[in-house]
Amino acid sequence: MNTVRALIADDEPHLAQYLKTQLTQLWPELDIVAVVKNGVEAAAQIAALAPDIAFLDIQMPGLSGLEVAQGIEGATRVVFVTAYDEYAVEAFEQAALDYVCKPVKTERLLRTIERVKAALRAAPPEPDGALAATLQRLLQEQQPAPPRLRYVRASQGELMHQIDLAEVLFFHADEKYTVVQTQNAEYLIRTAIIELMPQLDPEQFCQIHRSTLINLAHLAGTRRDEASRLFVRIKNHARELPVSRAYVHLFKAM
Known part of the structure; x- marks a missing residue:
């Protein structure tokens, strides 16, 4: 497999650094091309760098991880990093979305890495309307609607x-x-x-x-x-x- 490139987005620097350290130890071949601190930066860097994987914290200033994921073009695979409750985790599992829970545990991260490796070995999936619909539903269920511009x-x-x-x-x-x-x-x-x-x-x-x-x-x-x-x-x-x-x-x- 060619070098796999990844981005990490988390507004808590120590958690971002911990995840980076864990990934470096568990997946030495992984090239972490960027670590960013909010959703706006994450969206911009994903568009500019087109990483193979984006580890996105759900709750970030500017844009949430769900909002960033909804706007991704191309083949970047998303892994959500979440402190959400059991209901949200169940929704991720039903939609077959990759995720790890905070605090990130080594055993769970290893399972996610193996799953992502298997997905990257497979042919890139076509854009899926069901995935977009799932992300939209999760956004509506997990976040209060922001005030709308007139x-x-x-x-x-x-x-x-x-x-x-x-x-x-x-x-x-x-x-x-x-x-x-x-x-x-x-x-x-x-x-x-x-x-x-x-x-x-x-x-x-x-x-x-x-x-x-x-x-x-x-x-x-x-x-x-x-x-x-x-x-x-x-x-x-x-x-x-x-x-x-x-x-x-x-x-x-x-």
């Missing part, structure tokens, strides 16, 4: 505008900024897509790509190209937006 303050040149979210066609990441697209104009905000998503009503906005959220009220339809890649069309807007493989399942009925 307006967003965004800049256009030197002016700041307050934009009703009903007028937003889509949000799209553009280097350091996120573009807020309405029917008539583009505006800019500094909030990253992954930070913006939990503040939006999931009945109104849908993620279709790591860098794109669309307003479902403005969805006109979908199209597949000759390579079977999926694109969405937005009402009163010429641009088509690509749907990444992780979110194709959301449009199977269309």
Whole structure:
């Protein structure tokens, strides 16, 4: 097996260091490429480094481990590190999600390592709608719903505008900024897509790509190209937006 690369995310530095030490002892071939202290950093480093495994603490500032996992593109396998109660652990087992409980015990971590090794030897799985649905359900059951935005303050040149979210066609990441697209104009905000998503009503906005959220009220339809890649069309807007493989399942009925 080629070198396996891993990331650890935990907002408690001593626990992150303990897990790193344990992994180094139990799996010497493992290359730990990053240790981060919150969910936002974890999401950014997973996107940049594409590790084979991400050990994600469930409860982190910025974004929870579940929220980070929900936004992962590619083949990074997630192992949740959790201090949750018995009910949550049962949910992880039913969904066949890898996890270890805090405090991390050597025997349990060894079992997780063997399970992950076996999974990595197998062919990479196709993006699974059931997994995305399970993560969404766990988020709803384990966390109180955050307050939802009704307006967003965004800049256009030197002016700041307050934009009703009903007028937003889509949000799209553009280097350091996120573009807020309405029917008539583009505006800019500094909030990253992954930070913006939990503040939006999931009945109104849908993620279709790591860098794109669309307003479902403005969805006109979908199209597949000759390579079977999926694109969405937005009402009163010429641009088509690509749907990444992780979110194709959301449009199977269309």
